[in-house]
Amino acid sequence: MDELIRTLAPQVLGALVRRGADFATAEDAVQEALVEAVRRWPDGAPDDPKAWLLRVAGRKLIDVQRSEAARRRREERVHDEPPPGPTEQSDDTLLLLSRCCHPALSPASAVALTLRAVGGLTTAQIARAFLVPEATMAQRISRAKRTLAGERFGTPGDVRAVLHVLYLIFNEGFTGEISLAGEAIRLTRQLAAAEPGDPEIAGLLALMLLHHARRDARYTADGQLVPLDEQDRTRWDTAMITEGVDVLQTALSRDRFGEYQAQAAIAALHDDAPVAAETDWPQILEWYDELARLTDNPVVALNRAVAVGQVDGPRAGLAALADVDPRLARWDAVAAHLHERAGDTERAIRHYTVAADRATSSAERTHLIMQAARLRTG
Template structure:
């Protein structure tokens, strides 16, 4: 059994231990120890039932921990009631575990880390490398998250699927860093969630991830520079992922239960369907942004809609839509710069790009905006130089 398949068993095994009486933190620790043992034993002696094997070993690890710490009388009683090895309930608590790791009491960063640890089965080192923080810092973050939800009843936890989807999308947006591809991990976990729920919004999120992931090979230059959607080499896009994403989206939309993730995926599908940026059906893109704004009232969706209006109805219309929004929104200045450049106001756009670069949230975005400012300033100087040459020739 490969590493990915082994990690797919983790949520269900943790769920069994919690249902038997272990607290969440102890269950997660015991399962991690069982996984280490599995990697040692299974290559030479693979079990007939991997899930039952993990449950048995993890439960024994938990019992040993309780005994060694001389737990309170309640836990001593739990030890004496140890189920026979291999006895595994047919109840699958995986979905509740997803919800528990995305509990509203947790910060987004803590929910993401705990999801990667308890549901994804990643090691502390893998998670800390992905987020570029020391392993001890990540261990403290996860430990605090476990403590915060220690008293939550897994069986009674409501299935707040929308919160789970948001956490998985946060994981996906981290992309690739360190020794683990978080985008691929988010897709794996979302596939698992779709299999558990068959929910149209979960399917919509999976479609959205696949459509975005399909463009990944074209998103960066060899030197690590950002390539905008309009400039990407579409021959590098993964057509198989696009086809799968579109098919999933069509199935979800056919249920007539539109949600935020489906609307976002529909916009991504329109971009994926166009052979070039100029051939994008911008009118439909605006219509889908209208749906998204109606669903979420998201300022970010309104900002993106204004840019789409600029493509569909002209940059002046886009600037008018943008003027209705809060100018302090992230990327608002960059959007103004883009639309001013489309309008032919290169000098104004260049100055805006300089300001946007100072506001950029990451180095790649800052470098791209700085290059755009330099390009437009050079373009704005050229006509002035030509006029000087004419006057002085």
């Protein structure tokens, strides 16, 4: 029952938004309909639960509209409109996602609103996932709703903005009771089902699957970070890797290339190697060159420097790194790795130490400190 309601809630909210309802008012109406569903469905859902929720939420919405004299005209239009037709059975996932990812919102606000409205998470769950007080997260979501007040969306907006927000959610990974990586995959699956012909949506889904397949090997039992080249690859999820490769191959066959497909191709090459020493670095470097032509993202240039170091040697990697902004996160970690491979231990120690000071997680910080200590003890 809980999973059914969580799946249907964003679809019903999207349908109300498509009709022209104010976002915040529509969400309140959907929440009231869900409460009614929990009360009335103790022995099972009706034959068409989505239509039931849409009908009840629509009534709640009309009740609110009737109570507001300033909205009398719109209330009359909603009240007089014909019964829902076949289009009400359409999936409004993309419409709702594009509204939550409106360019007027900051990335943090878009992520929070997406998790609340489309993901079905409570404000408390989102707050715990981002390690902020619930009141802070509630204010962030409320501000996002106010920003969208009065905005009308008859058709979906920029799907690239939606993909960016989903990618941000995925990169938060796993925090506490909520796996944001898993939630991002779930939402991207919905988006891919709503827009099956978009290869970049499929590319992002493939990228998430290929990275998430390694989740069980990323940390030791006591929480220490395990680098990719040291992971126990027998712990990788081979079924998820197979699915990711299949999704990627289908996307690439459409011959509409994009950056998420390129990133997924790189992830697939890492996942394909049975041991780290057999990684096809020359092909990975070719994909990074292609990715660099598609985007000027400095993180791409940083990762490309690692690939150059693997293919042409650490000195060549350091030369490529010299063109990357040293203020970028992980720059010092990459510099430390390349200097260590080049035999410059003192510089490697200095960069590992700086990287540890700039680390954004305790696991990463501990790993970098241990690398510096390892070199100091020889």
